[in-house]
Amino acid sequence: MxxxxxxxxxxxxxxxxxxxxxxxxxxxxxxxxxxxxxxxxxxxxxxxxxxxxxxxxxxxxxxxxxxxxxxxxxxxxxxxxxxxxxxxxxxxxxxxxxxxxxxxxxxxxxxxxxxxxxxxxxxxxxxxxxxxxxxxxxxxxxxxxxxxxxxxxxxxxxxxxxxxxxxxxxxxxxxxxxxxxxxxxxxQPNLSAYHITYPEPVEEALAALVPVLQRKVEDRMNSRWLGLRLLDFDDSLLEEIRFCLGDSFLNDQEVKESLDQARALLLKAGIDTETFRDLTVSALVKAAEGLCTDVVKMERPVYQFLDWKLDRLLTGRLIGYPAMFLLLAFLLWLTITGANYPSQLLADLLFRFQDFLSAWFQLLHAPAWLHSMLVMGIYRVVAWVVSVMLPPMAVFFPLFTLLEDSGYLPRLAYNLDKPFQCCHACGKQALCMAMGFGCNAAGVTGCRIIDSERERLLAVLTNSFVPCNGRFPTLIALISIFFAGVSGSFQSSLLCALILTLVILLGIGMTFAVTWLLSVTLLRGIPSAFTLELPPYRRPQLGSVIVRSVFDRTLFVLGRAAAVAAPAGLVIWLMANLTVSNASLLQLCASALDPLAGLMGLDGVILIAFILGLPANEIVMPVIFMAYLSQGTLTEPGSFASMKSLLLSHGWTWITAVNTMLFSLFHWPCSTTLLTIYKETKSLRWTILAALLPTAAGILLCILFTGTCRIFF
Amino acid sequence: MKYPQNLSQLMPGQHARVTHIDTVGAMRRRLMDLGLTLDTEIMCLGRSPFGDPSAYLIRGAVIAIRAKDSQNIIIETE
CATH class of the missing domain: 3.40.50.300 (P-loop containing nucleotide triphosphate hydrolases)
Structure with missing residues (x-):
């Protein structure tokens, strides 16, 4: 026991x-x-x-x-x-x-x-x-x-x-x-609590069962409730009861006998399991209805005119999807525009501080290698992560939280349920996907809201096909540098937002494709029942949202990224400075990866950056810059214009940029997400699959794109 | 005009009363937990862009149900 x-x-x-x-x-x-x-x-x-x-x-x-x-x-x-x-x-x-x-x-x-x-x-x-x-x-x-x-x-x-x-x-x-x-x-104990009275046959069956249970479980559990559940054949609970009361309770002869007796009483009254469940649930609903009759007074219908108007707009046949697209584009445009100026400012500040640090090292007559390792290696990567990655996150997180708090996300699931239904999945997957924009690990945990195990796995495995917040800055930087222009004007930011929206739509499209693929191969099955509550729209509390999302999420994520960036900077510095037979480790590793990278239209350094970025996607671009800089090119750090010249001098073309974006969109999830997937699925097999699926998709897409471009250009 | 027989046929703006729930197992449980039992008043509020699922007002809350499931809910209109 x-x-x-x-x-x-x-x-x-x-x-x-x-x-x-x-x-x-x-x-x-x-x-x-x-x-x-x-x-x-x-x-x-x-x-x-x-x-x-x-x-x-x-x-x-x-x-x-x-x-x-x-x-x-x-x-x-x-x-x-x-x-x-x-x-x-x-x-x-x-x-x-x-x-x-x-x-x-x-x-x-x-x-x-x-x-x-x-x-x-x-x-x-x-x-x-x-x-x-x-x-x-x-x-x-x-x-x-x-x-x-x-x-x-x-x-x-x-x-x-x-x-x-x-x-x-x-x-x-x-x-x-x-x-x-x-x-x-x-x-003190409460003796006056209300108790439901069930229809007579149920009460009779309980009368036969409950006294026996009462003797066996004493005060460890409410025996009337236990009796109801035992008569209900609630399997999931049976397991828990076994955990709680031990095997001996369920195998107890007396318990078994009285349970059989109670079930016989029910059957005699024509009540099978399904009817029993109906009777008990209906009794609860009826009781709630009865309790409410003279307690709740309604002056007018509950469903509000404003909610109705908004729902007509946001889930309408013609406007629903365009509204989703425009909202996403607008959100991204705000992120890009809002991040532009602080990004410049931070870069200026941090790199001016780098000069100050260098001067200080000189003053102390510190050895050159120490200065190079600490300042050029570690400090510079961290500065890059902070200046390039922080501002978009700090703008996007609060915006996303506002959207979450407003009640729009369930409408997203409502709008997208039909396509998911066609993929034999659950519409609530759209909610997990939307959470994935914030953080894939959170999205994976969020999949718990999906009832069916099969559909939950589908959502878990495909979550990292949408880019998380840590990947947005990489995408924004590349789009600005290569496609939308770096001027920071209204047109360029608008173009950048539109391209980014299309990139995200590609991610969503892949989510559907892979969900469908999985549901006809590994995770076959029919879609389960689906009910989704659409809560009323609520006006979010602006102040608390901003404070909460900046302090709880942004700083936390940034802290994690910076903590990863420092050792990654060290690794890159060591790789660039340790030489084996006249070639640096970085060159050796890069040239080892070059054949695959070449096929994908990338170079070895980019792949190394993605591998080092496993703990946090935010550091991928900074590591690429670091690695290029360590190979001897010097430039004005910080601005998009200087990043562009650095990348161009290392042989980047717009094709390289597209491939890097594709691979950023589809590659292995970060280590936090992988750990979360393992925790949620408790299976190494599914975790590995969750890493392999996007990686395979990314490699294939890059090879396809590069091949196509080589034919035409 | 043909009267709607099951919930999936209820048009946006129409009211109905549930007379029979022709489904078993988890879905039946879920519907009942949400307050959709026999004799419950229900109103169709609208449909999602692809026409499925639809949103219904059930005991003060807005619940989306797929046509596949709502066609098993037999209703009666006044």
Whole structure:
């Protein structure tokens, strides 16, 4: 009984959470709720943590824990992934269910959206079946009020027998009532909680089963709820019960007998498994409906005129796709224009500092090799990463976050579902793909929102076919240098944005092609059921978005890139300066890679840069510059114009640029993404495939393009 | 005019009441979790650019469902 070896082994990782208590008196508070009801905002409001929240289902893909203190008591708050029901359909819903059932939280706060309380109450009622220590938090009451929805929370509280607290998560003051209610709830047992009464045959079957279960499990689990699940043949839960109560419980003769007896009672009443499920779910929905009748008052229909207008525009038959294209192009144009000036400024500053550093080294009479290694090797690569890569990221991340918060992304999935359906995949893959623009690793984790295992794998394997934020600057630099002009004028930035949009469309096109290819070969199957909630549009909070995305994401990513750039600069410097029989290591390696690179229309140095860029794509261009510079050419650093002359002097043509862009778009994912893929699939085979697919696509496309060009030019 | 028989035939702007859900397993569960049970009022709000999936208003929330799935939801219009 109790913990088995299974529950602590690797099997447990995917479906459970570990909580680190600082002291045994700490209380564990679970934060549950439907997707997109503002759980994460409440979590941030209570713990002060800056967890990113988004206006689409399934944002909380990594489980967040934080602490807060209320009336001298330390509480550990666990933000669970959004779930519609405790009978889960997807991996992340299972995490939420398992924590509520087996995580032994001291209290559970169920967050509800005031605008659709009735549906949210379904989860409340299911949670009440597991534990009576529930606090209902009716969130987004400000939004509901604007829609003319009035909720009598006191009345609802009387009916449910648990506290019901109205909150506006964005307003911290409204949260103090919540923490107080949670605090009260952890102190004493709640005996007055509402319980669902099921139709008579179900209750009779439960009456035969529950007393036996009660004796066996005692207070480790709610026996009535356990009885319902056992009668339900919920397979995923059976595994968890085995982990929690041990094999002996399920093999117990008495349990088996009473279970058979209860099932016989049900069958006698003409209730098979499917009917049983219908009866129980309907009972919940009906109860929620009944609870809402005199608690919720609506002055007018819930679906807002403005939402309707926007949806007509953004998902319309004629305008939907052009709107998507224009929005993407506009976003990229803002990124390019916004990054132009700070990029110049940073380059000026950082390279002026390089001169200062050099002067300082001279003053100290430092050996030439040390100066060369530290300043020309390490410092210069880091300076390049910061000046070329930081500004586009710092502009794109906040813009992307604004789009996320506004509620547009689910519409993207809605618009793109049909093409994905044709590839036998799930429309929610579009959400993961959109997240991939920010970061492929985040996109891969985001795939958890997809219910079917097969479709989730499709999304995981194809995620890196869209360029992440770390690859945008490379693409922007190459497009500006070779195609759109480096003048920084309105026309050139517009042209650059349009070309970049087309490059991204190529990535999206490849995503579809590879998804289709996989779904007719390795991952065959019919598309599974698909439901997608389209949440109301929300006005994002400009200030907090900018602060959050700059500090949480941009600086984090930049830090990682700089941390990788420094050793990469050292490696390149060493390779350029260590010689074996009169040739530098760099030359040797480059010439070894030259045959393949030549076929692909690249050169060996470019391939080396991509290989060194495995930990972070941001460093690819800087490493290329470094390697060229180390071969003796000197130029004014920093500006696009000088980069152009440097590249041209090393034999680059527009064909080289196109190939580099193609290979930047399609090559192995960065090491973080690969690790994430391994964690998500738990299979080395799929991880290797996820690296091979884009690499093969990139090599093939480059060879094809180069071959075609050699025939025609 | 022919009355719509199943949800996929419901035109944008039309209301209906669910009379029967002719699907089993995970999809049935999911629909019910979303509040789509017998006798639920439902309204079609619009279709995506390719005509599939469509968006429906179900108990105050907007849910997109594919035609393949919604044709198994039998409805009745007033």
């Amino acid at each position: 109790g913990l088995t070896s299974h529950s602590t082994g690797t099997n447990a990782i995917a479906t459970s959470l570990t909580i680190q208590k600082q002291s045994p008196e700490d209380k564990i508070i679970a934060l549950a709720g439907n997707p997109n009801v503002g759980k994460s905002t409440i979590f941030n409001g209570l713990t002060g943590m800056k967890q990113h929240t988004g206006n689409w289902p399934g944002k909380t893909v990594n489980n967040a824990q934080g602490t807060y203190t209320c009336e001298g008591q330390t509480c550990i708050l666990v933000d669970l992934p959004g779930t519609y029901s405790l009978m889960p359909h997807s991996a992340e819903e299972e995490i939420a269910r398992n924590f509520l059932c087996f995580g032994k939280p001291d209290a559970i706060a169920v967050v509800c959206d005031a605008s659709c309380l009735e549906r949210n109450l379904n989860l409340v009622l299911q949670t009440l079946e597991i534990s009576s220590k529930v606090i209902v938090c009716v969130n987004l009451t400000d939004e509901a009020e604007k829609k003319g929805i009035q909720i009598q929370t006191e009345r609802l509280s009387e009916k449910l027998g648990v506290p019901v607290i109205p909150t506006v998560a964005r307003n911290r003051k409204s949260l103090s009532a919540l923490t107080h209610a949670i605090q009260q709830m952890t102190k």
